[in-house]
Amino acid sequence: MSTPTLLVLDAEPLPRLGRLTGRARIEHTDAAGLAERLPRADVLLVWDFTSRAVRDAWPGEGPRPRWVHTASAGVDHLMCPELAASDTVVTNARGIFDQPIAEYVAALVLAMAKDLPRTLELQRERTWRHRESQKVAGGRAVVVGSGPIGRAIARTLGALDITTALVGRTPRTGVHGPEDLDRLLARADWVIAAAPLTEQTHGMFDARRFGVMQPSARFVNIGRGQLVVEDALAQALAKQWIAGAALDVFEAEPLTADSPLWQVPGLIVSPHMSGDIVGWRDELGAQFVELYELWEAGKPLVNVVDKQRGYVPGH
Amino acid sequence: MSTPTLLVLDAEPLPRLGRLTGRARIEHTDAAGLAERLPRADVLLVWDFTSRAVRDAWPGEGPRPRWVHTASAGVDHLMCPELAASDTVVTNARGIFDQPIAEYVAALVLAMAKDLPRTLELQRERTWRHRESQKVAGGRAVVVGSGPIGRAIARTLGALDITTALVGRTPRTGVHGPEDLDRLLARADWVIAAAPLTEQTHGMFDARRFGVMQPSARFVNIGRGQLVVEDALAQALAKQWIAGAALDVFEAEPLTADSPLWQVPGLIVSPHMSGDIVGWRDELGAQFVELYELWEAGKPLVNVVDKQRGYVPGH
Numbered sequence: 001m002s003t004p005t006l007l008v009l010d011a012e013p014l015p016r017l018g019r020l021t022g023r024a025r026i027e028h029t030d031a032a033g034l035a036e037r038l039p040r041a042d043v044l045l046v047w048d049f050t051s052r053a054v055r056d057a058w059p060g061e062g063p064r065p066r067w068v069h070t071a072s073a074g075v076d077h078l079m080c081p082e083l084a085a086s087d088t089v090v091t092n093a094r095g096i097f098d099q100p101i102a103e104y105v106a107a108l109v110l111a112m113a114k115d116l117p118r119t120l121e122l123q124r125e126r127t128w129r130h131r132e133s134q135k136v137a138g139g140r141a142v143v144v145g146s147g148p149i150g151r152a153i154a155r156t157l158g159a160l161d162i163t164t165a166l167v168g169r170t171p172r173t174g175v176h177g178p179e180d181l182d183r184l185l186a187r188a189d190w191v192i193a194a195a196p197l198t199e200q201t202h203g204m205f206d207a208r209r210f211g212v213m214q215p216s217a218r219f220v221n222i223g224r225g226q227l228v229v230e231d232a233l234a235q236a237l238a239k240q241w242i243a244g245a246a247l248d249v250f251e252a253e254p255l256t257a258d259s260p261l262w263q264v265p266g267l268i269v270s271p272h273m274s275g276d277i278v279g280w281r282d283e284l285g286a287q288f289v290e291l292y293e294l295w296e297a298g299k300p301l302v303n304v305v306d307k308q309r310g311y312v313p314g315h
Numbered sequence: 316m317s318t319p320t321l322l323v324l325d326a327e328p329l330p331r332l333g334r335l336t337g338r339a340r341i342e343h344t345d346a347a348g349l350a351e352r353l354p355r356a357d358v359l360l361v362w363d364f365t366s367r368a369v370r371d372a373w374p375g376e377g378p379r380p381r382w383v384h385t386a387s388a389g390v391d392h393l394m395c396p397e398l399a400a401s402d403t404v405v406t407n408a409r410g411i412f413d414q415p416i417a418e419y420v421a422a423l424v425l426a427m428a429k430d431l432p433r434t435l436e437l438q439r440e441r442t443w444r445h446r447e448s449q450k451v452a453g454g455r456a457v458v459v460g461s462g463p464i465g466r467a468i469a470r471t472l473g474a475l476d477i478t479t480a481l482v483g484r485t486p487r488t489g490v491h492g493p494e495d496l497d498r499l500l501a502r503a504d505w506v507i508a509a510a511p512l513t514e515q516t517h518g519m520f521d522a523r524r525f526g527v528m529q530p531s532a533r534f535v536n537i538g539r540g541q542l543v544v545e546d547a548l549a550q551a552l553a554k555q556w557i558a559g560a561a562l563d564v565f566e567a568e569p570l571t572a573d574s575p576l577w578q579v580p581g582l583i584v585s586p587h588m589s590g591d592i593v594g595w596r597d598e599l600g601a602q603f604v605e606l607y608e609l610w611e612a613g614k615p616l617v618n619v620v621d622k623q624r625g626y627v628p629g630h
Contacts, residue, residue, distance in 0.1 A: 100450055103475070107429040110422035117435055119585045126577045128569035128586045135415055135592045159474035160418070254443035262441040270434045271443045277450045 006292070007041035007065065009034060011048035015071070015285040020292060031057075039063050043295070045288055046070040046078055050253065054078035064088055067295055071284040073097050073149060073275070074224055075305050076197035083307065090305040091291055094312050096283050097275030098152035101194070101222055104274035105153045106160065108246040109136060109190055112218050117268060137161035142184045144204070145194035145223060146175040147314055149275075153192055162190065169200065169309070185212045190220070196311040197224035205229065210236035218244040222274040225250035230261060237266045248274045321607070322356035322380065324349060326363035330386070330600040335607060346372075354378050358610070360603055361385040361393055365568065369393035379403055382610055386599040388412050388464060388590070389539055390620050391512035398622065405620040406606055409627050411598050412590030413467035416509070416537055419589035421471045423561040424451060424505055427533050432583060452476035457499045459519070460509030460538060461490040462629055464590075468507055477505065484515065484624070500527045505535070511626040512539035520544065525551035533559040537589040540565035545576060552581045563589045 006024040008015065009031070017026060029037050031053035038044070039062030046054055049072035058064065059082045069091045070078055083090070111117065113134040122129050139162045143150045146168030154164040165184050171177030176184065178200075185191060191213060195201045205219070205228040213219070219242055221228050230251055236242050246268035247261070253272055255261060262269055294301055306313050321339040323330065324346070332341060344352050346368035353359070354377030361369055364387035373379065374397045384406045385393055398405070426432065428449040437444050454477045458465045461483030469479040480499050486492030491499065493515075500506060506528060510516040520534070520543040528534070534557055536543050545566055551557050561583035562576070568587055570576060577584055609616055621628050 099452055100448075103425060103451055104429055104448070106421075106475070107425035107431060110418060111426050111431055114419055114422040116422060116426055116431070119588075120432055120435055120583070122586070123577055123584045126572040126574075128571075130586045130588050130591070132591050132593045132595065133415075133419070133588060136418055137414055156475070160421070160471070256443075257441040259441075262438055268435070269438045271437070271445045273434075273445050273448060276445070276447050278447045280447065 004042035004296070005040055006043045006045060007034075007037050008045045009048050009051060009053060011050070013281060015045065015047050015288065016282065017285065017289065019289050023296060024292065035060060038065065041065045042067070043292070044068045046072075049074075049077065052077050054083070055080045058083045067091070067301070069288055069291060071288065073147075074196055075310055076224060076226075079307065079310060089301060090307055091301050091303040092305055092312060093284055093287060094148055094303040096280065096287060098148045099156075100277045100280070101149050101275045102152035102156035104248070105192055105194075105220055105222060106156050108220050108268065109141075109157065109162075109218070110160075111268070112244050112246070136189075139163070139189040140187060141165070141190035141192060142167060142181070142188040143192045143194055144181065144201075144227075145192075145196065147194075147196065147311060149222075150192075150194040153194055157190070157192075168314075182209070182212050185209060185217075186214070188213065188217055190218055193219070193221040193223045193227045195223050195227060196309075197226050198310040202226050203229050205233065207232040207235065210241050213242050215240060215243060217242045218246075220246045220248075222248045225253065234260065234264045234267070237264055244268075246270070248272055319357035319611075320355055321358045321360060322349075322352050323360045324363050324366060324368060326365070328596060330360065330362050330603065331597065332600065332604065334604050338611060339607070350375060353380065356380045357382070358607070359383045361387075364389075364392065367392050369398070370395045373398045382406070382616070384603055384606060386603065388462075389511055390625055391539060391541075394622065394625060404616055405622055406616050406618040407620055407627060408599055408602060409463055409618040411595065411602060413463045414471075415592045415595070416464050416590045417467035417471035419563070420468050420507055420509075420535055420537060421475060423535050423583065424456075424472065424477075424533070425475075426583070427559050427561070451504075454478070454504040455502060456480070456505035456507060457482060457496070457503040458507045458509055459496065459516075459542075460507075460511070462509075462511065462626060464537075465507075465509040468509055472505070472507075483629075497524070497527050500524060500532075501529070503528065503532055505533055508534070508536040508538045508542045510538050510542060511624075512541050513625040517541050518544050520548065522547040522550065525556050528557050530555060530558060532557045533561075535561045535563075537563045540568065549575065549579045549582070552579055559583075561585070563587055 003025050007027045010028050034053045035057035044065040067089045113136045141157050141162050141164040143153050144167045146166045157164045166175045168175040244266045248270045318340050321341050323343050325343045349368045350372035359380040382404045428451045456472050456477050456479040458468050459482045461481045472479045481490045483490040559581045563585045
């Protein structure tokens with residue numbers, strides 16, 4: 001077998017692939033050059049995981065890479081019917097983001113319980129104003145999304161003595177099915193969206209679901225922006241259907257300066273950073289190199305996405 | 316025995332003592348009336364735990380209450396040599412604040428690790444700026460103070476996979492002695508001050524101790540303001556000897572609007588609220604009533620403070 005061609009859909013900083021020297025012919029492309037280069041590539045590394053260029057470039061003439069890896073947990077930005085119907089294997093960065101995102105969710109939950117945003121406002125105003133805050137221990141959370149990220153969130157919230165229910169597409173031991181969701185939402189103190197973006201989850205957090213929640217409930221989305229109907233969330237906060245929310249992901253990213261979401265009272269806005277700890281890009285690069293070595297040796301890949309479902313099926 | 320006189324050093328809202336109706340002659344006083352009423356009181360409830368009136372009023376003529384209870388964990392605000400030398404029993408609110416304070420510390424630790432204060436600033440500026448944050452799992456913390464609050468903090472940080480060392484006055488299983496402190500500080504990511512204020516702990520976090528810490532270390536004080544030399548902390552932050560800090564307690568409380576501490580870069584200021592969850596005053600009142608019932612029945616009190624050491628001796 002000749003040296004495989006590895007095409008990288010670039011983002012800065014570039015992945016460290018030095019270990020593959022001589023073992024892959026590495027080509028780099030931006031979104032504009034992707035369609036032209038795809039037919040020559042054996043492997044596509046979607047390093048720019050914010051780009052939707054693969055969805056646009058994939059349909060077309062000529063051969064296609066046999067394997068596509070995305071340096072992200074979600075695959076919604078690259079899946080298209082032609083890729084889903086093909087024999088191409090798609091893998092993702094499952095595992096890299098679990099613990100960092102779980103900690104990030106815990107940070108948001110505790111910050112909201114302890115009224116930290118208001119504390120920081122009062123500090124800016126040089127105002128000493130004692131307030132009572134909430135205990136999180138003994139509370140209840142629902143985590144929607146039962147993959148490794150959702151499970152890591154449930155473990156971390158559980159470690160804070162928050163009783164946490166997981167909801168997934170398929171009920172199984174320790175995981176509720178979608179039919180239990182509304183009942184669980186109605187008694188949750190914390191609702192965490194950590195599901196992959198699929199047809200089933202698109203827009204699932206809408207006015208009706210925010211209406212089901214308790215007035216004391218708080219909502220966190222670290223999954224994908226499109227899980228949430230943003231206007232409905234803004235309305236739910238304005239009408240005090242729920243007590244607070246935090247969004248790390250948005251329908252359109254980056255959020256533009258004129259978005260009304262920046263100023264919704266009770267909403268914490270962060271720039272899609274929940275999983276991105278210092279060193280994360282190196283971990284993503286190292287994970288790809290490990291997968292490449294499996295692929296090169298003809299061994300089965302791990303983190304293989306079910307292209308119909310849009311995620312790596314779990315336990 | 317005639318109905319005992321229970322004197323309450325008041326603060327709003329008043330404690331709910333209805334259960335003691337007919338079992339205690341309840342008198343209320345402010346700081347100004349305390350000295351005059353002390354000789355007639357069998358029991359003193361220091362409900363205004365921010366007041367130093369007991370230290371001032373205690374020395375003097377006439378009988379003194381046989382029992383003093385303070386609705387706080389610390390007793391530094393009421394201890395004076397005459398009270399320490401007397402036969403009067405002093406009890407505190409040990410237990411009420413442990414879990415709330417532990418959660419509060421976890422909230423601060425995670426907020427600093429995830430750069431949440433900066434996220435909220437950027438939100439106010441409507442600016443999308445992705446940053447990398449820190450993983451707390453695998454880090455190291457030192458908690459100074461090995462009472463129930465310190466131990467609760469160690470448990471909660473441990474639940475976040477932070478390896479946590481406790482430092483107390485007396486080394487014992489699971490607790491380091493003061494002689495280990497500098498060595499532990501030199502490798503800690505998180506330093507938490509949770510000690511009682513005593514002669515030994517007064518000003519213990521000074522320029523030398525901040526100098527021992529790592530440049531990446533962050534410091535949290537939820538104990539007493541006087542544990543910290545505030546100028547030295549401000550200098551340590553300005554010189555980047557340490558990466559950040561959060562103070563919930565201060566040498567002088569409330570912090571006045573002209574305090575320079577409000578604006579020290581990298582410092583989170585909160586108004587002595589770490590233990591005060593919704594319902595905390597009711598819990599404090601109920602705890603006193605329980606103690607009163609022991610005392611009334613002639614049974615041994617719990618939460619008895621060692622008046623020489625200034626805290627309830629632990630396991």
